Amino acid sequence: MTGQKADLDAEPPQKEIVPYRVSFVCAGNICRSPMAEVVFRSLVRGARLEEYVVTTSAGTGDWHVGEQADHRTVAALARRGYDGSAHRAKQFDPGEFGKLDLVVALDRSHDRILKAWAPTEGERSKVQMLLSFDSRQAHLxxxxxxxxxxxxxxxxVLGMIEQACKHLFRQLEPAIRQGALR
Structure with a gap:
């Protein structure tokens, strides 16, 4: 009996949190994708889901690696109450496909490049266009x-990204919350 009581009093095992991972990708990772990363991360933070979602961004090119976001990007974000000052550009690593759940391309050229870099059909299917999540902007x-x-x-551009990110987050939030509650 004593052994059973001890088992009942024991803390339930903590489940390992496996966050949903999304990366926004543009050309140089200094304008559009940092905007999307900052906006999406703000939506995640506002919903108190930070430990359940990892948001990153990258560029298809390497010419700005290590640089801050363009000063106009940081300024546009600041005018809307976001902080993009900590951003440092990086190039997308195709080896990361297996670790990501969603790769969001900001335009068709990024979509083509990312799909060409994806090693499998399953990983190619992770690549989606940002505006496709917003029915009012999808035609663009x-x-x-x-x-x-x-x-x-x-x-x-920031306004477009904000709207599309809100729609993307609305689509993902129920599944993220369901995963967070398991």
């Missing part, structure tokens, strides 16, 4: 690159 397909434009374009 691509989030325009604001790099050669002005602050107004950075603000416009």
């Amino acid at each position: 397909t691509d989030v325009p690159d604001p790099y050669y434009s002005d602050d107004a374009m950075f603000d416009q």
